[in-house]
Amino acid sequence: ICLPLRYMTIMSQRMQIGLVASSFIISLPMQLVQIALIFSLPFCGPNEIDHFFCDIPPILSLACADLYANELAIYIEDTMFVLVPFVVILASYIYITRTILHMPSATGRQ
Numbered sequence: 001i002c003l004p005l006r007y008m009t010i011m012s013q014r015m016q017i018g019l020v021a022s023s024f025i026i027s028l029p030m031q032l033v034q035i036a037l038i039f040s041l042p043f044c045g046p047n048e049i050d051h052f053f054c055d056i057p058p059i060l061s062l063a064c065a066d067l068y069a070n071e072l073a074i075y076i077e078d079t080m081f082v083l084v085p086f087v088v089i090l091a092s093y094i095y096i097t098r099t100i101l102h103m104p105s106a107t108g109r110q
Contacts, residue, residue: 028078037070 034056044064051058056074060067 018083030080034070034077041065041067041070058073 038056038059041060041063042065043062046060047062049058049062056070060070063070
């Protein structure tokens with residue numbers, strides 16, 4: 001947004017592949033931790049989930065053990081997945097606002 005004429009050179013195919021790869025590289029270990037923690041739990045009672053989508057909280061409700069490690073991992077991961085994008089978006093809006101305020105004319109600001 002701040003450099004519209006350079007967008008095509010900045011967002012090259014290499015950059016796009018790097019962004020997609022980085023999202024997989026960041027999210028894959030976090031999900032593997034959740035899977036490892038869930039597979040280590042003992043389950044008891046009815047092993048049926050009345051949900052269309054098999055999400056983590058319904059699976060945890062079937063466990064018969066202490067869920068502190070699982071809940072802590074979920075809290076940390078959720079915080080990271082919400083806080084990091086929020087900070088990046090906030091920083092980008094600050095950068096855009098700063099760029100607009102440094103434009104010399106009112107026409108350029110529009």
